[in-house]
Amino acid sequence: MVSAAPIHIEALAAERPEPGTREVVFDIGDLTVSYDGNPAIKGATFEVYRNFVTAIIGPSGCGKSTFIRCLNRMNDLIQGAGVEGRILYHGQDLYGRDVDPVEVRRRIGMVFQKPNPFPKSIHDNVAFGPRVLGMTSDLDARVEVALKQAALWEEVKDRLKKSALSLSGGQQQRLCIARCLAVEPDVILMDEPASALDPIATTRIEDLMHELKKDYTIVIVTHNMQQAARVADMTAFFNIEKGEEGERAGILVEYDITSKIFTQPSDKRTEDYVTGRFG
Amino acid sequence: MRTTFTEELDTLQASLSEEVELVLRALRGSINSLRESDPDLADEVIAFDDEVDALYLSIEQGIESLLARQTPVAVDLRFVLAVLHSNLHLERMADLCVTIAKLTKLAHGLPPDEMLVEGFDEMASRAEEMIRVALDSFVNRDVAGAESLVDLDELIDRTNRRVVEHVLELGGDPERREWGLRMIVISRCLERVGDHAVDIGEQTAYLVTGEFREFTDASHPERVDT
Numbered sequence: 001m002v003s004a005a006p007i008h009i010e011a012l013a014a015e016r017p018e019p020g021t022r023e024v025v026f027d028i029g030d031l032t033v034s035y036d037g038n039p040a041i042k043g044a045t046f047e048v049y050r051n052f053v054t055a056i057i058g059p060s061g062c063g064k065s066t067f068i069r070c071l072n073r074m075n076d077l078i079q080g081a082g083v084e085g086r087i088l089y090h091g092q093d094l095y096g097r098d099v100d101p102v103e104v105r106r107r108i109g110m111v112f113q114k115p116n117p118f119p120k121s122i123h124d125n126v127a128f129g130p131r132v133l134g135m136t137s138d139l140d141a142r143v144e145v146a147l148k149q150a151a152l153w154e155e156v157k158d159r160l161k162k163s164a165l166s167l168s169g170g171q172q173q174r175l176c177i178a179r180c181l182a183v184e185p186d187v188i189l190m191d192e193p194a195s196a197l198d199p200i201a202t203t204r205i206e207d208l209m210h211e212l213k214k215d216y217t218i219v220i221v222t223h224n225m226q227q228a229a230r231v232a233d234m235t236a237f238f239n240i241e242k243g244e245e246g247e248r249a250g251i252l253v254e255y256d257i258t259s260k261i262f263t264q265p266s267d268k269r270t271e272d273y274v275t276g277r278f279g
Numbered sequence: 280m281r282t283t284f285t286e287e288l289d290t291l292q293a294s295l296s297e298e299v300e301l302v303l304r305a306l307r308g309s310i311n312s313l314r315e316s317d318p319d320l321a322d323e324v325i326a327f328d329d330e331v332d333a334l335y336l337s338i339e340q341g342i343e344s345l346l347a348r349q350t351p352v353a354v355d356l357r358f359v360l361a362v363l364h365s366n367l368h369l370e371r372m373a374d375l376c377v378t379i380a381k382l383t384k385l386a387h388g389l390p391p392d393e394m395l396v397e398g399f400d401e402m403a404s405r406a407e408e409m410i411r412v413a414l415d416s417f418v419n420r421d422v423a424g425a426e427s428l429v430d431l432d433e434l435i436d437r438t439n440r441r442v443v444e445h446v447l448e449l450g451g452d453p454e455r456r457e458w459g460l461r462m463i464v465i466s467r468c469l470e471r472v473g474d475h476a477v478d479i480g481e482q483t484a485y486l487v488t489g490e491f492r493e494f495t496d497a498s499h500p501e502r503v504d505t
Contacts, residue, residue: 226350262352264489271353276281 017233017257022049025187025217026071026094029086033066036080039249040066043085046236046255053209053218055232055258057225059278062238063250064221068189071219072108073101106133109180113192115172117164117179122147122156125164125175129183142182149215150178151208170201177208181216188212190220194227206231225274228258235261237270284349291345291362292418294338298369299414301331303407305376306472310403313383313465314396321380321387331373338366357489361482365417368475368482372410375468375475382461382468389458395445399462402438402469405431409476417483425480429494435473442466 026048033041041063048054048071056064066075073094075081087094094104106129117125126143130136143160147153152174156167164175173193180188190209194202209218209231222228228235236255240248254261254270265271272278305324312320342363345351351359409431416424443466446459477494485491 225352229352263356265353274352275355276284 017052019047019049019052019234019257022052024048025050025090026219027086027088027091029088031067031070031083031085031087033063033070033075033084034082035078037082039243039247041238042241042243042249042251044238044250044252046252048217048219049234050217051213051215052233053213053220053231055228055235056219056221056238057223057228057235057273058238058250058253059240059273060223061248061250062240064238065191066250067238068110068191068219068221071187071189072105072110074105074110076101106183107185108187108189109183109185110189110191111173111176111180111193114196115169115176117167117172117175119163119165121161122164122167122175123160126178126182129179133183135183143178146178146182147175149181149212150174151204151211152178168201170197170204173197173201173205174208177205177212181212185216187217187219190218192221192223195223202227225262229262232258234258237261237265237267237273239269239273281349284351284355287341287345287349288351288355288358291338291341291359294334294341295362295365295369296414296418298331298334298338298366299410301327301334302369302372302376303410305331305373306403306407306410309376309379309383310400312380313386314400316383316387316391318384318387321383324380325377328373328377331370335366335370335373338362342366354486357486361417361486364482365413365479368478372472372475375472379465379468382465386458386461389454389461390452391458392445392449392455392462395442395459395462398438398442398445399465399469402435402466405435405438406469406472406476409435409473413476413479413483416480417486420483420487422484422487425483426494428477428480432473432477432495435470439466439470 024047028047029045031041031044032039044067056067058064069075070083070087071089071094075083083095089104089108093099118128120128123140123143126146127139130139130142135142144153144157147156152171155171156162156175159166164172167175173196177188177193194205197205206227209220212218213233220228220231234255235258237253238250239253241251242248254265254267256266260266261270262274265274305327308320308324308327311317312324342359345359409428412424412428412431415421416428443463446463449455449459481491481494484494
């Protein structure tokens with residue numbers, strides 16, 4: 001006789017992230033960013049969840065980098081940049097009067113497209129942030145932990161005094177991640193972190209993201225859609241749209257679970273972009 | 280635009296249409312061999328299956344290569360998966376035609392029942408129509424057309440059930456009985472061709488809506504929602 005026991009097919013499917021059950025790290029509402037009065041992003045609203053990798057994808061000029069720079073107030077450093085709307089970080093206004101941008105950037109670190117180590121030793125690169133911020137107790141241990149978290153320790157532990165510039169591009173990028181981790185951030189922003197790296201170094205960075213999201217919240221801007229598909233739990237698609245007066249600005253078209261974006265996007269524009277029928 | 284990629288997707292669809300034509304030819308051939316009691320034609324149908332198999336394999340390999348090189352997503356991914364499934368259903372249909380041809384050979388020389396043979400001709404026509412509807416719905420991304428396959432399938436199923444009753448009435452003559460038993464299997468083969476056409480319809484619905492659902496559920500008939 002055939003067994004009547006039910007088969008749990010759900011177990012075979014990939015684990016689907018459940019954003020609704022997650023703590024909100026960034027609550028972004030009607031965000032508009034402009035440079036000298038020209039809007040770069042108009043009216044973006046969405047939430048970034050804790051311990052998720054959130055990918056921002058979209059064509060060049062759609063405001064991806066502008067957006068990610070708002071999350072740790074890097075745009076403060078650009079003359080003429082204006083930020084309107086709401087960015088709450090753990091419920092607190094990121095642009096509030098009493099908020100210290102330096103503290104913001106400690107808690108919300110950033111890794112850039114091109115690895116940019118200081119022309120100093122490997123050790124000093126990682127120790128720099130903690131030193132500046134006065135986190136000097138057990139500095140060597142702090143450096144070691146950060147390098148281990150960035151999956152670089154085994155490769156550099158015997159040459160910590162050597163120049164960071166002697167490392168390969170992929171190692172330099174992981175050093176930059178270690179430098180970011182050394183000041184105990186909460187969020188890591190990554191702006192095209194692997195676009196200057198070869199496929200093997202890229203894989204290492206992607207593997208690292210999977211590890212790091214257990215302890216951190218990661219937001220990544222990427223031109224590489226397959227990278228977003230591989231690493232991200234949630235994906236936001238930004239596009240460029242013409243406004244009423246012909247001005248072009250980035251808008252958020254769709255934000256959803258990554259697998260949904262790459263199998264059944266709700267918006268035709270998202271579908272055209274991810275399938276390469278764009279433009 | 281990914282021009283090469285789009286062309287490859289178009290080629291896949293064209294190959295699937297070509298496979299449908301081959302299946303229709305095999306089906307018509309197998310039923311004609313039965314009607315005309317023509318074992319040579321049955322042999323042709325059996326040999327012809329190599330062509331279907333070769334096309335099946337080339338579609339399968341095309342998909343493998345496409346997945347490896349082009350990483351389709353969204354509607355393109357659903358299209359590729361739907362072709363992958365439909366390709367297998369068509370190959371199975373061709374196999375069923377081979378079974379019909381083999382049974383025709385086994386039944387050769389036995390006394391046929393003309394009424395039943397006429398009935399098979401009609402069943403095969405319905406199956407042909409279903410295969411065409413399945414392909415047209417797929418090509419036109421027509422969910423309503425795909426869903427209409429369920430009703431068409433019901434007609435074949437009904438005829439299949441009547442065949443058993445008719446064979447039981449053929450009487451006790453061992454040769455007529457043997458012929459009748461062969462025919463029950465042929466009837467079942469035609470009925471299965473219809474089922475595969477419905478399955479292709481389900482792939483069309485998946486391709487368009489992104490949700491896979493069975494049009495009918497044999498193990499839970501009460502859940503049928505179309």
